[in-house]
Amino acid sequence: MTFSITANDPQSKARTGTLTTEHGPIQTPIFMPVGTAGTVKAVHQRELETDIDAEIILGNTYHLYMRPGLEVLNQAGGLHGFNGWRRPILTDSGGYQVYSLSNTRKIKEEGVTFKSHIDGSKHTFTPEGVMDIQRTIGADIIMAFDECTPYPCEYGYARQSMEMTHRWLGRCIDRFDSTEGLYGYKQTLFPIVQGSTYADLRRQSAEVIASKEREGNAIGGLAVGEPAEEMYAMIELVNEILPADKPRYLMGVGTPANILEAIALGVDMFDCVMPTRNARHGLLFTTEGIMNIKNEKWSRDFSPIDAGLGGYASTFYSKAYLRHLVKSEELLGGQIASLHNLTFYLWLVRQAREHIAAGDFVAWKNEMVVRLMQRL
Structure with missing residues (x-):
């Protein structure tokens, strides 16, 4: 994997680049x-490829390990062969999912023992095992195994968890560097910065992660309930330490405003379930603000969902029709809303790239943050 920066914003840390897999x-x-x-x-x-033009998608180690399982994935030639996606894939290590199984998990130095959310069967994830699982899944970018701490989190626990995550990282690197991909193409490993919202811990973790000199780095353990201002402070601190010539991935973030503010702080990559999860509940992100399509006001609005956005789903279907589908609990309603929200998120980062290249990103970002968060 290679990464090259193509433009820097003169008034912020925002930049554009090309990450090649x-x-x-x-x-x-x-x-x-x-x-x-x-x-x-x-x-x-x-639709992801032609309508939304997603350049990379994310899969999850825990869920793919559970279903369909490693044997099926291996026989299919990895996740690319299984689902037919021809572009890059990133896999989360499953650390966040194990974190969410707080009632059944047991964390030790060796790894994490937990019960399946499907059938209650017992499993153990170790750093080495997670590397092997992600080798079998075959994603282009794979994540180190870490512990995601909750918010709020006591300082002592946050420190112990971070130090264990660093030890686990060493084991991940040893396993990754001593093995090869299974399907004829190279994979890359991203370490993850932890440390909750404690500045000294975040600084220490960022220094450890930077010292590993991997091809990219991630920031984890944020967007778990902390105030946005604290999240932005941690991002700014960490990005002052992580190498500028490597891509920076902010995990699990977030709202359109979160993404724009984090871009201004030098983040390059984002993921979040919000576009599709909100879509299934009738909440739409549009170029003019946030729309609850279930509201009665849209019942006779026959204009496109978002004429300013472009894309098939957003311009072909009317607000009234989508409202009818969602209120009727028709499956097509969730599909159209999901297509629309994902189209919006990809539009947003493309617009950000254009304004960074033009040198007016900050003024545009400040205007968009206000506009996109208003309720329609």
Whole structure:
């Protein structure tokens, strides 16, 4: 994998770049649609490629390990062969999912023991095992195994967790560097900065991660309930330490405003379930603000969902028709809304790239943050 910066904003830390993998290039800043179980919910691969123009999608180690399982994935030639997606894939290590299984998990130095959310069976994830699982899944970019701490989190626990995450990282690197990909193309490993919202811990973790000199780095453990101002402070601190010539991935973030503010702080890559999860509940992100399509006011509005956005789903269907589908609990309603929201998120980062290149990103960002968060 290679990464080259193509433009720097003169008034912020925002930059554009090209991240190149063996499954194709990725223009940054980029938003990665989340395909937890091998699919972006309610969206065909063809729609992701042709309608939304997603350059990379995300899969999840925990869920793919559970279903369909490693034997099936291996026989299919990895996730690319299984789901037919021809562009790059990133896999989360499953650390966040294990974090969410707080009632059944047990964390030790060796790894994490937990019970399946499907059938209650017992499993163990170790750093070495997670590397092997992600080798089998075959993503272009794979994540180190870490512990995601909750918010709020006591300082002592945050420190112990961070130090264990660093030890786990050493084991991940040893396993990754001593093995090869299974499907004839190279994979790359991203370490993850932790440390909760404690500045000294975040600084220490960023220094450890930077010292590993991997091809890219991630920032984890944020967007778990902390105030936005604290999240932005941690991002700014960490990005002052992580090498500027490597891509920076902010995990699990977030709202349009979160993404724009983090781009201004030097983040290059994002993922979040929000576009598709909100879509299934009738909440739409548009170029003019946030729309609850269930509201009665849209019942006789026959104008396009978002004429200013472009894209098939956003311009072909009317607000009234989408409202009818969502209120009737028709499956097509969730599909159209998901297509629309993902189109919006990819539009947003493309617009950001254009304004960074033009040198007026900050003024545009400040205007958009206000506009996009207003309720229609």
